[in-house]
Amino acid sequence: MLNTAIHLLLLLLLPPLLPGVINKTKALFAGRQGPPLLQSYYDLAKLMRKDLVLSSTTTWIFVAAPVVTLVAVLLAGLLLPLGPFGAPIAFTGDLILFAYLLGLGRFFTTAAALDTGSAFEGMGAAREVTFACLAEPALFFALLALAKISGALDLSAMLHDPLAGPLHTVMAPLVLVAIGLFIVLLAENCRIPVDDPNTHLELTMIHEVMVLDHSGPLLGLVLYGAAIKLFVLSALILHVIAPFQTGHPWVDWPMFVGEMLGLAVGVGVTESIMARLQMRHVPYLLIAAVLFCGFGFVLLVR
Amino acid sequence: MSLSLILIAIVLAALSGAVGLGLDRRSAWGQRLAVALMVPAAIAGLTGAGLALAHTSEPGPFATRSVAVPTTMPAGIGSWQLLSNRPMLVGVDALSAFFLVPIFLIGGLGSIYGLGYWPQAGHVANGRKLRFFWGTVVAGMALLVVARHAFVFLLGWEVMALSAFFLVDTEDHLAEVRWASWLYLVSTHVGTLCLFAMFCLLRLASGSFELTSLTAGQAGPGLLTAIFVLGLVGFGLKAGIMPFHFWLPGAHASAPSHVSALMSGVLIKMGIYGLVRITGLMPPPPLAWGGLLLILGSVSGVLGVAYALGQHDLKKLLAYHSIENIGIIVMGLGLALVGRSLGRPDWVLLGLAGCLLHVWNHCLFKALLFLGAGSVVHATGTRQIDRLGGLAKAMPWTAGLFLVGAVAICGLPPLNGFISELFIYLGLWRTTGLAGEPSAASVAVAAPVLALIGALALACFVKVFGAVFLGSARSGDTQSAHEAPGSMVGPMIILAGCCGFIGLVPGMVAPVLQRAVGSWAGAAPTPGEALTGLVSLKWIGMMNVSLAGLAILGTVVLAKRTHLAQAPRVGTWDCGYARPTARMQYTASSFAQFVLGLFHWVLRPHGQAPVLRRLVPPPAYFETHVDDYVLDGQILPAARFVQRWMARFRGLQRGLTQHYVLYILATVIALLIWTLPIHQILARLLAR
Numbered sequence: 001m002l003n004t005a006i007h008l009l010l011l012l013l014l015p016p017l018l019p020g021v022i023n024k025t026k027a028l029f030a031g032r033q034g035p036p037l038l039q040s041y042y043d044l045a046k047l048m049r050k051d052l053v054l055s056s057t058t059t060w061i062f063v064a065a066p067v068v069t070l071v072a073v074l075l076a077g078l079l080l081p082l083g084p085f086g087a088p089i090a091f092t093g094d095l096i097l098f099a100y101l102l103g104l105g106r107f108f109t110t111a112a113a114l115d116t117g118s119a120f121e122g123m124g125a126a127r128e129v130t131f132a133c134l135a136e137p138a139l140f141f142a143l144l145a146l147a148k149i150s151g152a153l154d155l156s157a158m159l160h161d162p163l164a165g166p167l168h169t170v171m172a173p174l175v176l177v178a179i180g181l182f183i184v185l186l187a188e189n190c191r192i193p194v195d196d197p198n199t200h201l202e203l204t205m206i207h208e209v210m211v212l213d214h215s216g217p218l219l220g221l222v223l224y225g226a227a228i229k230l231f232v233l234s235a236l237i238l239h240v241i242a243p244f245q246t247g248h249p250w251v252d253w254p255m256f257v258g259e260m261l262g263l264a265v266g267v268g269v270t271e272s273i274m275a276r277l278q279m280r281h282v283p284y285l286l287i288a289a290v291l292f293c294g295f296g297f298v299l300l301v302r
Numbered sequence: 303m304s305l306s307l308i309l310i311a312i313v314l315a316a317l318s319g320a321v322g323l324g325l326d327r328r329s330a331w332g333q334r335l336a337v338a339l340m341v342p343a344a345i346a347g348l349t350g351a352g353l354a355l356a357h358t359s360e361p362g363p364f365a366t367r368s369v370a371v372p373t374t375m376p377a378g379i380g381s382w383q384l385l386s387n388r389p390m391l392v393g394v395d396a397l398s399a400f401f402l403v404p405i406f407l408i409g410g411l412g413s414i415y416g417l418g419y420w421p422q423a424g425h426v427a428n429g430r431k432l433r434f435f436w437g438t439v440v441a442g443m444a445l446l447v448v449a450r451h452a453f454v455f456l457l458g459w460e461v462m463a464l465s466a467f468f469l470v471d472t473e474d475h476l477a478e479v480r481w482a483s484w485l486y487l488v489s490t491h492v493g494t495l496c497l498f499a500m501f502c503l504l505r506l507a508s509g510s511f512e513l514t515s516l517t518a519g520q521a522g523p524g525l526l527t528a529i530f531v532l533g534l535v536g537f538g539l540k541a542g543i544m545p546f547h548f549w550l551p552g553a554h555a556s557a558p559s560h561v562s563a564l565m566s567g568v569l570i571k572m573g574i575y576g577l578v579r580i581t582g583l584m585p586p587p588p589l590a591w592g593g594l595l596l597i598l599g600s601v602s603g604v605l606g607v608a609y610a611l612g613q614h615d616l617k618k619l620l621a622y623h624s625i626e627n628i629g630i631i632v633m634g635l636g637l638a639l640v641g642r643s644l645g646r647p648d649w650v651l652l653g654l655a656g657c658l659l660h661v662w663n664h665c666l667f668k669a670l671l672f673l674g675a676g677s678v679v680h681a682t683g684t685r686q687i688d689r690l691g692g693l694a695k696a697m698p699w700t701a702g703l704f705l706v707g708a709v710a711i712c713g714l715p716p717l718n719g720f721i722s723e724l725f726i727y728l729g730l731w732r733t734t735g736l737a738g739e740p741s742a743a744s745v746a747v748a749a750p751v752l753a754l755i756g757a758l759a760l761a762c763f764v765k766v767f768g769a770v771f772l773g774s775a776r777s778g779d780t781q782s783a784h785e786a787p788g789s790m791v792g793p794m795i796i797l798a799g800c801c802g803f804i805g806l807v808p809g810m811v812a813p814v815l816q817r818a819v820g821s822w823a824g825a826a827p828t829p830g831e832a833l834t835g836l837v838s839l840k841w842i843g844m845m846n847v848s849l850a851g852l853a854i855l856g857t858v859v860l861a862k863r864t865h866l867a868q869a870p871r872v873g874t875w876d877c878g879y880a881r882p883t884a885r886m887q888y889t890a891s892s893f894a895q896f897v898l899g900l901f902h903w904v905l906r907p908h909g910q911a912p913v914l915r916r917l918v919p920p921p922a923y924f925e926t927h928v929d930d931y932v933l934d935g936q937i938l939p940a941a942r943f944v945q946r947w948m949a950r951f952r953g954l955q956r957g958l959t960q961h962y963v964l965y966i967l968a969t970v971i972a973l974l975i976w977t978l979p980i981h982q983i984l985a986r987l988l989a990r
Binding site for chain 2: 051052056057058059060061063071075091093094096099100101111115117118121125130132134135137139140144151155202217221283290297301
């Protein structure tokens with residue numbers, strides 16, 4: 001019960017910290033002081049208080065989309081176990097629901113972008129759905145590999161300590177799967193080298209350009225939903241790269257938060273030392289992710 | 303009881319269009335009478351199917367509610383003799399009843415939709431023809447599904463196939479429509495030819511034309527494989543499995559929209575019914591059959607949706623999505639066959655349950671989408687996606703219902719498409735549990751393929767929904783757009799309601815699926831586990847309900863909190879450009895271009911790109927096409943080759959009766975010579 005409460009609290013409160021950590025890391029690399037760690041919370045609080053302005057071409061889809069996306073990622077967050085603790089909701093087949101909830105969010109985000117009738121937003125939406133076509137099989141190969149190791153069909157049992165198998169057979173596949181999942185994480189959350197959240201040229205954006213017309217509370221919901229998505233996918237990848245546990249909840253929870261912030265620092269480092277890829281080269285990176293996860297699975301089959 | 307209700311429904315449906323034939327061409331009564339007969343037929347048929355689904359408890363093929371219809375044919379008249387010993391002609395088991403539901407549902411709803419979409423007053427020339435064949439196609443499909451004898455099956459099959467030809471050919475004054483319908487006719491008869499051969503081989507194996515299950519001892523592996531391959535080609539041509547799909551996009555696009563809904567939602571599923579029925583009669587199949595179906599299903603799924611992305615015609619795009627969904631259905635069947643080969647009842651259960659539920663689901667959301675597309679065509683007069691836009695304001699109901707269909711067809715929660723794909727996913731996932739069986743592991747690779755199909759379908763339906771209903775109008779065609787009348791919106795609301803019902807309360811369909819699967823696997827070891835034990839449908843349902851509830855609640859609260867109605871409205875921010883026009887919007891073609899680039903190697907899009915020459919370039923245009931590789935790349939060139947080769951014999955056709963008589967004489971003489979005992983004559987000659 002207590003673990004469920006902590007799960008909910010972390011899911012609702014921790015995500016906006018991650019962009020703060022990433023931005024701080026990038027600022028340190030660039031020799032700047034950077035925005036405060038809690039900047040995202042300030043932004044959200046301010047946006048939720050503001051009035052909104054709507055485009056005259058939009059319909060109810062435009063308003064419903066951020067809500068649907070937020071609900072979808074929140075429910076996905078309830079299905080995913082955090083650290084060594086079981087998820088609040090676990091049942092056979094929850095891993096498919098998890099992946100498809102993220103898909104539902106994508107459907108509505110991109111539909112809302114097309115709702116504005118802007119060429120730039122259409123361009124961003126086209127890129128988003130295209131990259132997802134490659135990220136999705138990579139995610140499923142990764143989940144297949146994890147299911148193969150654990151023999152389980154629900155996320156909680158599947159992600160619970162993937163090192164359970166004989167170490168020499170699961171180590172290599174897990175490394176491959178971790179690399180693939182990390183690329184998926186960067187692509188799904190529109191980070192460098194796939195997308196640059198700080199770019200100022202609309203022509204080259206992906207996620208930021210889709211939400212150009214959202215304002216006030218709508219923009220707040222969009223940013224909050226994006227942060228939760230980053231949190232959820234990071235929690236997924238943490239199971240593969242840091243499956244450590246002590247068995248004491250009062251050690252494991254802080255350790256999980258520490259791992260999560262460490263991963264955010266890792267994303268920040270990646271963004272700082274890499275340039276953004278050319279748009280037409282991004283599919284190659286994602287195909288590499290599919291191959292990493294696919295080979296991870298094939299190694300397990302033998 | 304259920305069988306007699308269904309037979310009554312078949313007769314009523316067959317008569318529904320016929321009564322109007324004698325009425326005046328301009329009278330609206332013919333159409334009203336047809337609807338007045340078709341709706342009771344649909345209700346009777348659905349009741350009968352529901353009763354059969356509720357009461358067939360004991361598994362085993364055709365174990366229940368079969369009747370032997372006494373034939374009036376006197377015994378001993380030539381080949382009819384085989385009918386004399388009172389064979390079983392029709393019967394209903396859970397599998398038949400399962401397929402009867404979509405037939406009567408879409409049959410009834412489509413005929414109501416026709417009242418607004420194809421009124422007799424506006425279609426004096428072809429309205430009566432359309433309604434007559436609408437009735438016969440529904441009756442034919444229902445007959446073939448309840449058939450227990452090869453002759454009855456083929457009778458229903460041909461009535462269905464020929465009626466569908468006339469339905470596609472409704473607007474036969476258009477050359478494009480004639481071409482599509484002739485292509486359909488040719489392909490359906492090639493399929494029927496295969497089915498004739500298949501039933502003959504079945505008779506060879508089982509000893510009768512009745513559809514009874516074969517045991518392993520009755521036929522060798524060669525004969526069984528021949529039956530399977532013939533069935534796969536014959537039924538695959540109807541179902542539109544790649545590479546037998548070539549007739550489908552043209553026929554679906556050319557037919558009136560409610561006919562497209564019937565064809566895509568129900569008629570192509572008859573091919574699936576045939577495959578499921580025939581494979582259910584077989585003894586446990588070799589592993590290769592299931593593997594072949596999985597491969598064909600994956601190819602149909604991925605390429606179907608990839609071709610769909612390249613289409614500019616709204617209905618053609620939906621038609622290619624039918625190929626995609628047939629691919630998903632065939633993947634489920636393939637998994638079930640693999641499960642039967644390896645003796646894994648849980649794979650059989652999940653695979654076949656996914657296959658069958660996707661038959662229902664695809665029928666619901668594809669009919670919904672085609673009817674929605676019909677409303678768009680009705681309101682604007684064009685099917686070109688890039689000429690539409692912003693219709694959600696003029697047609698809010700149609701837009702909302704189309705959105706339901708679009709979310710459902712992408713397999714997204716909380717709607718029904720997710721449930722059937724979940725079954726197939728879980729079945730594929732369970733194959734990873736089998737240690738030391740590499741062939742089973744390769745089956746699991748179908749799961750990422752299904753994920754790819756889902757992501758591509760999402761891209762495609764965001765494109766369609768965005769380009770047709772969102773943004774602002776791209777051409778003047780949408781100026782006269784208006785909401786469809788109640789007779790068209792009503793059937794769509796029912797279909798959308800069914801989509802929501804299966805998605806939100808999936809536990810309700812589980813017993814029905816369990817029975818239908820039980821009647822398929824009757825020959826195999828009965829599945830030990832219940833479907834509800836393999837999938838937590840209760841949790842899935844609760845998650846879907848909370849997803850839908852929270853989304854709606856959140857949107858309403860947000861709209862209230864932010865005083866949405868009073869929110870200031872300004873033009874879309876176009877990055878500093880002050881005078882954006884509707885033509886600057888991203889079109890559906892440009893939206894799809896990036897994804898199409900990934901499939902460049904197979905789709906081979908070609909087109910006309912402008913070349914900018916001077917400083918101030920002259921007006922230019924840009925167009926792209928994606929041709930169908932099987933039809934335009936293979937079949938038509940082959941047909942042209944055969945035609946050229948056959949042209950050599952054209953000299954024989956002089957048009958003079960005397961010549962033809964001469965040919966007959968020559969043939970008779972040749973045959974006489976053939977019958978001469980040449981050997982004996984030669985022997986005698988040489989003996990001397």
